[in-house]
Amino acid sequence: MADDNEPTTLREQDQGDVDGETLPELQFVREKLQRFQSHMLQDIEKQVSCLIEDVLQGIRQREVRAHEFRQFEGHHETSDRRQVSSFNTYHNRQQNTSTKLANQSASFSKMDVNDSPKKGTTSTARIKGRLPDKVFVARDSYLTALLEVAHMRTIYHIFYIILVMFLLNVIFHDYFVEGQINFALGTFRGGLRRLHWVMGAWILEHIFVLALYYAFQGWALVRHKLKPQGSLQRFWSHSCLIMYISSQLVFGYVSSSLCLKFQLPFVSACVLLLESTRLLMKMHAFVRYNSQRVLCGKQKVDGVDPNGNENASLSAGRPFIPPLQCYVYFLFAPTLIYRDSYPRTSHIRWKFALNRLLEVVAVAFLYAFIHERHIEEHFGKFGLEPMGAPQLIVKLFGMMLPSAVIFLCGFYLILHSWLNFTSELLRFGDRMFYKDWWTSHNYDGYYRNWNVVVHDWLYEYVYKDVYTYVFKGSKLAASLLVFLISALVHEQVLGFALQMFFPVMFILFFVVGVALVFLMRSAPKILGNIFLWFSLILGNGMLISLYAMEYYAKKNCDLKYDSWRDHLVPAIWRCYN
Structure with missing residues (x-):
């Protein structure tokens, strides 16, 4: 009996020794698994809460658009529903109706009975290389529709107060410094x-x-x-x-x-x-x-x-x-x-027209104030005072915010106030002179939406003709030619208005602007919009500053123009060299 029990006792003793050795390891593994489980639960809970918050935020945004921004509801609808969405109000082009039915009937006659159009395929016009045509629809401008919302109207009132404060600043400066207003x-x-x-x-x-x-x-x-x-x-x-x-x-x-x-x-x-x-x-x-x-x-x-x-x-x-x-x-x-x-409106809203005209006058005075208090203040003595890199940098950055105001007020003055004023007097119904360019995250969207009036002309009479008859389907070549023509016209207007050859506008528009179009196409929306505004403020500040420096350098410096080469050398360089 003793002999029979001895192996069992030894096996139990050996098992106890093994359990004693592995118990801490099992405890360690158990703790690791519990910690991993707790982390996983926390991550899942966080992700679920984020998803719930995104869904709730989307519902809230949709509710705001439905109640406050009715004109822009359907902005994110799919292309299949655009015909029934209100975003069609601000849709700019479509295939010509007379050719659309003919093309559709021709395409359906060539299809087999078992064939069906696939989802995501382009229209017949685009398959054949035909570009869509401009359509005119009775609609208000974007800002006119936005300012019907109380929240946006409050921002409009804030700009009113900023203008009044700027006016008071100029009045007090003229009275206490100059002695007259x-x-x-x-x-x-x-x-x-x-x-x-x-x-x-x-x-x-x-x-x-x-x-x-x-x-x-x-x-x-x-x-x-x-x-x-x-x-x-x-x-x-x-x-x-x-x-x-x-x-x-x-x-x-x-x-x-x-x-x-x-x-x-x-x-x-x-x-x-x-x-x-x-x-x-x-x-x-x-x-x-x-x-x-x-x-x-x-x-x-x-x-x-x-x-x-x-x-x-x-x-x-x-x-x-x-x-x-x-x-x-x-x-x-x-x-x-x-x-x-x-499209024509039924009557003239004289109060609306008068408000737009007063806005034109107010922005014109604001421009005059900025010219006297900022442009002349910074560059009026350019060419007569010592100018080094520190002084130049201070002047450039001192003009950044005034230049941003010039840029934004120029847009509002011409594309909103003046064009809406003339539209109201002529009962012109289609007021889409611009689109929501301020939300663009790349320069493609900015150039298309910034000035719809000029962009439509370039598209209809330059881009489409060049695309169809000259470069035979090359959108890149047609786009580059459009940019070249636009840059040359902008430079011609500025150059002859200031009576100088100083092609900064051409370089910024055709070289830097075109490069940014390609560089920003894949940019994330938030970062792209931030960089767009950064580049617009920086570019306009440099543009206005450089032209102001060249203008006052020619005015203040006694420069001689003995040959045609002297007109090609910037006065900024000749003044200080």
Whole structure:
């Protein structure tokens, strides 16, 4: 019995020794597992709480958009629902209706019975390379709709108070330092000198623009009569095309040379140059849109034009030329895209128009105050005082915030106040002169939404034609040409208005701006928007500062211009070297 029990006792003793050795290890593993479990539970709880918070925040944002921002509800809807969403109010382009049905019927006839359109495929127009067309819809401007919300209206009131405080600052400074209050009238008198010459040139330009209508009508009628003689008809059309291009070049040259001949100050020169550029774009829009009608052979037959409008006095077989009143209305309408008719409002809201006009006057005074208290203060003695790197950096950063105010108020002055004022007087219904560019996270969105009026013209009459007929489907080449033309026009306006060759605008627009378009395309939304605003404030500060330094350097330094090379060297460099 003793022998039988001995192995069992030994096995129990050995097992006890093993348990004694492994017990601490098991305890250690158990503690690690419990700690890991607690961490996992905490992480899961945190993630679940974050998900719940995101869902609740999304519900709250949707509720705010539904109740406060009704005009912008549906902004994030999918493309399949855009036709029924209110975001369609601010949708800018779509395929032409007349070609859309034909393309759809042709595409459906080529499809097999078992074929079905796949999700995510593009429209027939885009498959065939056809770009969408501009559409006009009766709608308010973005800020007009936003300012109906009490929260946004409060921000608007804050800017009102800032303007009043700025005005009081200038009044007290003039009274206690200068001894008199002039309300920056000296700036207005200096900037608007020789304005009567500008008005005279403006009247002559409009006479030329009206003459273009009758010249275009003559081309269309003669071309129609020469239809049996094909070679003579082509010769006539090519000759008229050469004369048209030459007249446009002469028109732009004369307006630019008048700034030099009359020695116009900056504001008067800007008025003349911008108005001349606007009329050039208007003339090209009218000719480009209606020449396509004439070339396609659209005619007035039996008193009905191609659009179905009755006009009994029209003779059969004549090429379609829109009535003169359509052309005259287009010349003053706040759009650069020609159509025979536009959406119109039922009446003029005189209170709304008066408020917009007062905003124009207020921003003009604000600009005068900034010029006297900041630009002249920082750069008025440039070229007469010692200038090193520390002084230059202080001046540049001292102009950053005033330049940001100039940039934002310039947008509000032209694209919101002035265009809404003219729209109200003309009962022009489509007020989408800009979109929500301030929310852009890359320069693609910024350039598309910043100035919709000019962007539409560049898209319709430059980008689409170049994409279709010149570069044959190359969007990159067409986009670069659009940037080049836009940069040259901006530089031409600034250069002739300031009467200097100083291509900073061209470099910042065409070189830096184009580079940022490609660099920021994949940027995260939050960081992209922050960098966009940082670059806009920094770029505008440098732009205004450099042009101000060049202007006052030419004014203060006694520089000699013995050859054409002297005009190419910046006065900033020649003053201090």
